[in-house]
Amino acid sequence: MLEDKKTPLTPVSTLGEFGLIKHLTEKFALEQPSSSLGVGDDAAIIHPGEKRVVVTTDILAENVHFNLGYVPLKHLGYKAVVSNLSDLAAMNAVPTQILVGLAASNRFPVEAFEELYAGIALACQHYKVDLIGGDTTSSQAGLVISISAIGLQDEEKIIKRSTAQPNDLLVVTGDLGGAYMGLQILEREHSVYLANPHMQPEMEGYDYILQRQLKPEARTDIRNTLEELGISPTSMIDISDGLASEILHLADQSKVGFHLYEEKIPLDNQTISTAEELNFNPVIAALNGGEDYELLFTICPNDYEKIKNHPDFTVIGHAVEAQQGNYMVARGSHELIKLTAQGWDAFLKRQ
Amino acid sequence: MLEDKKTPLTPVSTLGEFGLIKHLTEKFALEQPSSSLGVGDDAAIIHPGEKRVVVTTDILAENVHFNLGYVPLKHLGYKAVVSNLSDLAAMNAVPTQILVGLAASNRFPVEAFEELYAGIALACQHYKVDLIGGDTTSSQAGLVISISAIGLQDEEKIIKRSTAQPNDLLVVTGDLGGAYMGLQILEREHSVYLANPHMQPEMEGYDYILQRQLKPEARTDIRNTLEELGISPTSMIDISDGLASEILHLADQSKVGFHLYEEKIPLDNQTISTAEELNFNPVIAALNGGEDYELLFTICPNDYEKIKNHPDFTVIGHAVEAQQGNYMVARGSHELIKLTAQGWDAFLKRQ
Missing domain, CATH: 3.30.1330.10 (PurM-like, N-terminal domain)
Incomplete structure (x- = not known):
């Protein structure tokens, strides 16, 4: 302690x-x-x-x-x-x-x-x-x-959750799923330690995802970046409970739906390699892991040119009419997978 | 529950x-x-x-x-x-x-x-x-x-704790010690219940002090009353931890001392009778009991006439120079008793 x-x-x-x-x-x-x-x-x-x-x-x-x-x-x-x-x-x-x-x-x-x-x-x-x-x-x-x-x-x-429009682009900052994979490494090494207190924890090669879990940062820098780019998001939320859960919040409060493209979800290499090592799908970590503290927001389609090559941002989908629902378009197959709120729910997942 | x-x-x-x-x-x-x-x-x-x-x-x-x-x-x-x-x-x-x-x-x-x-x-x-x-x-x-x-x-x-002056009068709203005596009754009846769940709790005759403990009110009405009287307190604090502790806070932050008169401390009859029944000094309940949620404030001596007969207020003492310290003048003997912070200290009293 x-x-x-x-x-x-x-x-x-x-x-x-x-x-x-x-x-x-x-x-x-x-x-x-x-x-x-x-x-x-x-x-x-x-x-x-x-x-x-x-x-x-x-x-x-x-x-x-x-x-x-x-x-x-x-x-x-x-x-x-x-x-x-x-x-x-x-x-x-x-x-x-x-x-x-x-x-x-x-x-x-x-x-x-x-x-x-x-x-x-x-x-x-x-x-x-x-x-x-x-x-x-x-x-x-x-x-x-x-x-x-x-x-x-x-x-x-001030930007609320409730003001996205159909056809708006869905944008995320940074990369996702890292904090969750960092937690998996911490929990694994803690179990090893509990079983044998003389074992040294193996933390090497996990520095980025451990930092994402142990010392995350709030994206208070994004406000200035967006202002410099001349972009005013139409709605915004932070990603504390996982991408899927946050998309559903935006959809619910803005009365729209979202189509999310699996292949666009930004993942760090260390998140991917650790997920592979633990036989886990890194996209699940991004969708349901939580604690990434990145920002998820929508912009007018006209603003696409301003943001498309910026290293801080990734366009991952777009808003649709509410009755079209919330789906992830799967990589390769283009199958539509319904988004469900399996976010960090303190009462469900960790009790 | x-x-x-x-x-x-x-x-x-x-x-x-x-x-x-x-x-x-x-x-x-x-x-x-x-x-x-x-x-x-x-x-x-x-x-x-x-x-x-x-x-x-x-x-x-x-x-x-x-x-x-x-x-x-x-x-x-x-x-x-x-x-x-x-x-x-x-x-x-x-x-x-x-x-x-x-x-x-x-x-x-x-x-x-x-x-x-x-x-x-x-x-x-x-x-x-x-x-x-x-x-x-x-x-x-x-x-x-x-x-x-x-x-x-x-x-x-806005009225702070740090702006009382020597010679200011010390005033309290309502009466004190009731919430603490109410707690004693609740604890007594709870012990009886735990020893024998078939016993009916004896709550009759304790309605006022039980209400002081279970459903206290915040004195948000005092702001208007003081405004109507044309009084602007020179410092103010609420009594959540007991009168002694709050006086010491005012003294500390205003860099003054206080002389408090035991005989002036307002006590309800039910507080006094319950204290007698439990062989307890009701003044101790007022000084150290806490949770009364009354207001304690100081006023200019010139404002005394405006407040002296008002049923909501009791003048209980006055501010002195800091080096004169914080004392209670005992009833009858006029002995000076040093005030100490025996307030509701969650770490000391209830651990």
Whole structure:
């Protein structure tokens, strides 16, 4: 759990709840002009000016969303922030502030909270967001992390899920399925370790997919890239639960259907080779794996020329009328395969 | 746990995570003019106009903050919202929106979530706040509730903890210690029930303190009352952790001290009689009990005439220079008793 196993451990009761919050948050400075008042009062204050305030919240539970057997706490803190900022990126908002709630059992010493907050601090620095509030409590069970993130944007620049039109092109950033294949490697090596703690984990050659799983990034860069290209997406969502599930969300909320081309789905070579090694179809990892934190959006067909050769983007399909449904066109056979939501469903897959 | 024990129970897996969120939130309408977009997209959108956005978050864990053995889920949902709105009231902000995160083990069927959300819905109606976002997940342990609440206010009307001055009067709303004495009765009757499930709980004569514990209200009404009286507090905090702890917070952040008069602390007759019955000092319940959700604030000495006979308010002390410290002047003896933070500290008192 802790990176440095020799750190002397301090029980949380030596600081108390208020002392712990103060200890963890006092090094966080406010950098955003919209952060008027941060941690320490009954509530924080944001000064949004003329902008709209965009808010999201995620709750992550131990052994459902993460396993502390192979996820370092620092990475967990970073990733918990990233998953929220990804939601803001999917609205085309600029992330500005976060609030952090933690419930943790007594097996977590002060040093564990420090590592978690070191990861949160790193994400705050990298994405230039301010920690402005939080709450920390004991729990009788494992660790639960709740993060709320706040962003700002002009009303006309916010992009929703509900505004795609038939014939719009479906575009994805980066590549997919890597985070899922990284998880498979981590779980395999953890099983080996549990069976024989003297075995060294074999992580070499998996660096990209392990990073996709352990230290994903939110695509907050895409907002600027699209602006430079003169493209305004007609709808957008982030890929946290797998491509299939996200396409169905866009379809449902925009009242359209989508045709997705299997051969167009962007996959990294390491995702493909690891999938082959584990006798797994990498397209399934992309469709149902989740946690890639890439963005999925639609654009007007007229914008195709602006985007077609850009390395950040891949056109993977197009929107159709709702009654035409949601299908993947299979590679080679061109068979139509119905898209189903087998996304990361915490209640179904991991209970 | 469930009010109607005969309800047929539906496992969450029949709805799935997305289905559950949709099912729980689809009846919540948006009423606040500042709520531009609610549940269902990557994030919610708030339109604050010229106002400042005030944000707070609380995380509540089973068997730390609540015991489902004697707290109905509907009350729990209501109270979880109230505790956040109380934080906004303490900033003098108008509550407008909430986001709800839930982590719950598989022992909670859909009907349990429905009851919890029924309580949340009741609080939303009563306080005219909109549910605009949330996240629901399974957990391997008990129930963890994380609520973030958003409010709006003009910059010059926001009241912080850090702006009290020496000689300001210390004022409290309502009465204190009731929620703590209510908890003692609930715990006593729960122990009796556990020892003999055929015993009927004796709740008669404890209605006021039980309501203080099970269905507390946030003092969002005080903002208007103070405005009508022409009083602008110089600092404010809500009483969630006990009077002593909150006084020390005001003192710490305003860099002053406080002298509190024991004989002035407002106690309800039922709080006093129950404390006598349980051989407990009701002043200790007020100082250290917590969960009263009253407001504690300071006013200029010149405002005394405006407030002195108002039934909602009691002047309980005054601010002094920081080096004079924080003391309670004992009833009768006038002995000075040092105030210490023995507030509701989740890590110390309930682990």
